Amino acid sequence: MTELLPPKLSMTIRHTGNKLSRAELDKLDHLLILVPKGLAATSWSQLPSHELLKKLSRRDPDGVISGRFANAAATGFSLGVISPGASVFEKLTLARQVTAAASRESTVGVLAHGFGAGDQATALDALVSAALASAARMPSLKSTPKRDRRIRSLRLFAVAELPDLKRRQAEAEGNYLARWLTTLPPNQLDSGNYCGLVEALAKREGWSYKLLGQKELEKKGAGAFLAVAQANPGRDAGIVHLKYRPKKTGGELLTLVGKGICFDTGGTNLKPHDSMLDMHEDMGGSAVALGCLLAISRLGLPRRVDCWLAISENMIGNQAYKPQDVITACNGVTIQVIHTDAEGRMALADTLALAARDKPGLMIDYATLTGSCIRGLTTRLSAIFANRDHWREPLIQIGRASGERVWPFPLDEKDFDQTLDSPIADIKQCTTDGMGDHIYAARFLRRFVPDSIPWLHIDLGASSHKGGLAHIPTQITGFGVRFTLELLDAGLPDK
Numbered sequence: 001m002t003e004l005l006p007p008k009l010s011m012t013i014r015h016t017g018n019k020l021s022r023a024e025l026d027k028l029d030h031l032l033i034l035v036p037k038g039l040a041a042t043s044w045s046q047l048p049s050h051e052l053l054k055k056l057s058r059r060d061p062d063g064v065i066s067g068r069f070a071n072a073a074a075t076g077f078s079l080g081v082i083s084p085g086a087s088v089f090e091k092l093t094l095a096r097q098v099t100a101a102a103s104r105e106s107t108v109g110v111l112a113h114g115f116g117a118g119d120q121a122t123a124l125d126a127l128v129s130a131a132l133a134s135a136a137r138m139p140s141l142k143s144t145p146k147r148d149r150r151i152r153s154l155r156l157f158a159v160a161e162l163p164d165l166k167r168r169q170a171e172a173e174g175n176y177l178a179r180w181l182t183t184l185p186p187n188q189l190d191s192g193n194y195c196g197l198v199e200a201l202a203k204r205e206g207w208s209y210k211l212l213g214q215k216e217l218e219k220k221g222a223g224a225f226l227a228v229a230q231a232n233p234g235r236d237a238g239i240v241h242l243k244y245r246p247k248k249t250g251g252e253l254l255t256l257v258g259k260g261i262c263f264d265t266g267g268t269n270l271k272p273h274d275s276m277l278d279m280h281e282d283m284g285g286s287a288v289a290l291g292c293l294l295a296i297s298r299l300g301l302p303r304r305v306d307c308w309l310a311i312s313e314n315m316i317g318n319q320a321y322k323p324q325d326v327i328t329a330c331n332g333v334t335i336q337v338i339h340t341d342a343e344g345r346m347a348l349a350d351t352l353a354l355a356a357r358d359k360p361g362l363m364i365d366y367a368t369l370t371g372s373c374i375r376g377l378t379t380r381l382s383a384i385f386a387n388r389d390h391w392r393e394p395l396i397q398i399g400r401a402s403g404e405r406v407w408p409f410p411l412d413e414k415d416f417d418q419t420l421d422s423p424i425a426d427i428k429q430c431t432t433d434g435m436g437d438h439i440y441a442a443r444f445l446r447r448f449v450p451d452s453i454p455w456l457h458i459d460l461g462a463s464s465h466k467g468g469l470a471h472i473p474t475q476i477t478g479f480g481v482r483f484t485l486e487l488l489d490a491g492l493p494d495k
């Protein structure tokens with residue numbers, strides 16, 4: 001299944017403290033420039049063709065300007081201006097816009113000019129992130145392949161302080177894997193192929209791989225996952241359990257869980273055309289979990305990490321589960337089925353309960369779970385739920401620092417459960433009106449995660465955003481990898 005994996009994201013990044021010379025400029029296909037707003041005249045004069053740049057910039061002070069220098073190589077340029085107090089998200093967005101003009105060029109220079117050392121590092125960080133994201137080519141199945149033109153070499157000039165390049169490269173690889181897998185068509189990335197692909201990836205990366213297939217899950221009593229999988233034509237759905245165990249490890253187990261619905265028809269409660277069209281993306285959460293594991297692994301982070309992927313289709317057919325079925329999950333909780341399109345929480349219920357048995361110090365799940373999350377937040381941010389109240393504010397800050405912004409919703413309000421009371425089972429799967437469904441989904445999932453386990457649930461509203469988001473140029477964003485790496489770096493207050 002290695003043919004379904006993305007090609008290597010190869011880009012050489014070189015840096016120097018030296019200024020960009022005329023001879024160096026001639027070696028570049030394109031130069032990316034970021035400057036702070038209100039750049040002094042003496043600073044402008046240090047840029048190549050500064051009269052031209054200054055004139056264009058005056059004409060459009062807040063936009064991205066681009067063109068070609070009059071040097072021998074007619075090197076292209078694009079320049080963006082960073083406003084004072086710009087957020088990380090705004091810097092990444094500007095970097096994406098500046099990088100767009102260079103996305104088909106091979107050798108690209110980077111200049112963050114006129115900043116203090118710390119601000120220069122964040123400006124460089126944004127440009128490097130945007131260049132890496134732009135070089136990650138998505139699957140193309142055209143019978144005549146297009147020439148693969150992308151940034152292959154990045155040269156950073158006049159660098160006073162470097163951003164963490166190794167981290168950004170690892171994150172970019174993780175994000176690339178997530179975006180690539182989520183883009184694959186559903187007849188290629190079906191449950192069987194997905195499990196096979198993850199097995200091949202695990203072998204390549206040195207992770208242990210275990211597939212809990214139909215029979216094992218029956219033995220474990222994982223009725224909620226199996227209810228979703230029972231109309232799966234290949235009977236090849238399953239829960240994949242990966243383990244990353246570096247030589248040096250310390251601290252508690254980190255567990256990542258992802259929703260991997262390879263295609264979501266809605267099931268018996270069939271979706272209409274518009275809502276079904278992009279439902280091959282409903283495995284996005286599992287791809288993000290996998291992308292996080294890849295980034296962690298590439299960085300060689302010294303901690304034990306488990307990854308659990310709930311992989312299935314949600315299909316129609318005479319085998320499919322239906323409203324008013326009563327299902328028993330592996331922790332004994334009985335569920336009254338209300339709507340078969342709420343399959344994500346069913347598949348995650350058993351997966352979370354199984355993953356929780358290893359008592360992780362932190363468990364994070366990623367899922368494209370609810371439409372109400374998008375109605376509440378749009379596709380610019382993702383919703384986050386924590387079973388530790390005092391984590392809400394730090395989580396907002398981590399989101400801001402990463403440029404992948406999250407917003408917390410209540411998880412602790414017990415009165416929500418009254419609406420999920422079932423006359424026949426322990427809990428209803430969801431409500432009938434869908435109002436606040438992202439909160440009810442989180443309350444539902446809480447029944448499968450013991451309170452003793454610190455847990456974050458991310459409803460990935462921002463997994464798809466038209467025109468790209470922050471530094472990511474494609475509609476499928478791979479949102480979550482960068483946020484998670486920032487979270488692991490910053491840490492959360494005591495549980």
Ligand SMILES: [Zn+2]
Binds near residue numbers: 264266341343344
């Ligand atoms: Zn669904």
